[in-house]
Amino acid sequence: MGSDTYDALDRQLVHALQLAPRAAFSRLAAVLGVSDQTVARRYGRLRGAGLVRVLGLSDPERLGEARWQLRVRCTPDSAGAVAAALARREDTVWVSLNSGGTEIACSTRTPPDRSDHSLLLQHLPRTPSVSSVTAHCVLHTFFGGAQSLAVKSGALTAGQVAALTEAGPRPAEPGGPAVQLDRTDLRLLAVLAVDGRAPLAELAAACGKSETTVRRRLDELAGSGALYFDLDVDWRIFGLRTHTWLWLNVVPSELAAAGAALAEHPEVAYACATTGPSNLHAVVITRGARELYGYLTTRVAALRGVQHVETAPTIRIVKGPGPRPLQAPRDI
Template sequence: MKSRVYDTVDRQLVHALQLDGRAPFSRIGEALGVSDQTVARHYARMRGEGALRVLGLTSPAALGETQWIIRVQCTPDAAASVAEALARRDDTSWVSLSSGGTEINCMTRAESGQNGNSLLLQRLPRTPSVVAVTAYCVLHIYFGGALSLVNKTDTLTPEQAALLLPDPPPPMVTEAVAVELDEADHRMLALLERDGRTGLAELADASGRSQSSVRRRMNELQAKGVLYFDVNFGRRIFGLDNAVLLWLSVSPGQLAETGRAIAEHPEVAFVCATTGPSNLHAVVICPDIPSLYTYLTTRIAALDAVRQLETTPVLRRVKAAASLPQPAAVRGG
């Protein structure tokens, strides 16, 4: 079967939605120099294929929650089923299979004061097929959340990006803010998590608010950094086929400097400081194995503070940022 070919408009549309997930197609078309019908057609095709989805997500930092990275070692015959079970949980994200299909990596979030996700950390070790579980507390995120690998590309010109950026731009939140979510908020956010472009009428029906109230509340939550919009996209749209997890041990005195340096690398989709045997974790995505080798032997090799490095190839993405598993069409993409 011939693989799908993506064009410039496809890539520009992904970038545009990363800048403003709810931008009208007319504004995107104006920035891209195409009609709104063309934008709508490209969006509908990629979304129908499972290669593109806008997500309305909440910031754990803004809500005072703690994020944990969990590494699960499984027997080869059960890793896939355990990964699928983790992907079905509402509190997990970025579930992937790696290391020959015997290791699962996922991120979970827990309310402040909890020692990680007690359900995960208590149940997983008692699962017969689970050999070992290691939990890393995320201490600080240098790149991730509302910022994506797409933001580092030159898919859009600076002039095009300026037409699409929200005004004012959403803040980068690193600590809790005084926001109390009520039941109406939770119903609205649940719909946005499944589809960040859900219409105001549907959001109003779900939350019991008027459309104008829904618009004001979304703007308020965005302004406080609680709500942000992300794009889940098939990496092959940008010719990116190889994802690797890096676990780095860095001199504590140079941790922040090294984290910020890695965050600037165009190959890095996520980087954070963690607890555990390694204190810096990154997700690196490259077009192919030679480019990954070049990255490790140039950019990473140039960081004097890195004392030890472990690389874990990602064999399959089971779940991306949303609380629902990715469509089968983009698994591994």
């Protein structure tokens, strides 16, 4: 689809789904001021084209898992194959080819009962075509997870946002003991990770439980923060085409303030503090290179304590936030 096939209603629907991912079409329609059939048709078109997916995902922080941001440099002829292999792993998300196709960026998560970090310490360094691996442990997330660029888009009015969020779950308080998942939870999450809007009957059948039990467990998992909903979106719906990974070196005394400021920038889709030579990482999405230049020379340049900035443009996204590689990797 070309960019001229997306309109304001498409963007409003994406924004609404970010705020109320499992809301009935009737509720979404009432807020958007259109018919139920129109919402169902628009959603079916966007989802069928692979432009929008609602995903129910487990939060690694609430499960006590370690998160890493990897930068893997490869020979040019092998980067695509290595990226595809990384995307097939269950412990990776957001696998992309960056910087001319010689660098792979990806995020990993390691359960608390598996501390060997085999992907980091064994498999990747032994891959002949891999020339280097840089691993940054994620210490704190400033923006991401259940929040996406959709909430910064302004597609919905303040009144529409309030109507969709007034009865929504409250964010879980940070900290506290890790949430323990049982086999039923894992089956539930497996279905939601593919389709966050899967009907209650389908979830109940997958878990072998009643719909009442499954509904209650959904509320418990969401209330604890172990379950959150995210969108995998082709941001060209909003006219955004340029994806760039940023790595910033910030003096420690200014790290928290710089991260909080990044989280407010409309261009920032993800921001976190990490270990390593660069201690602040962000993913930025802009309309094009001109807008990226403007962003780097204004908002980023104004951040206090930034000593160095490295940019890595993305040329292809192989895997998004869900557990499966994208069927058709997105060229940027």
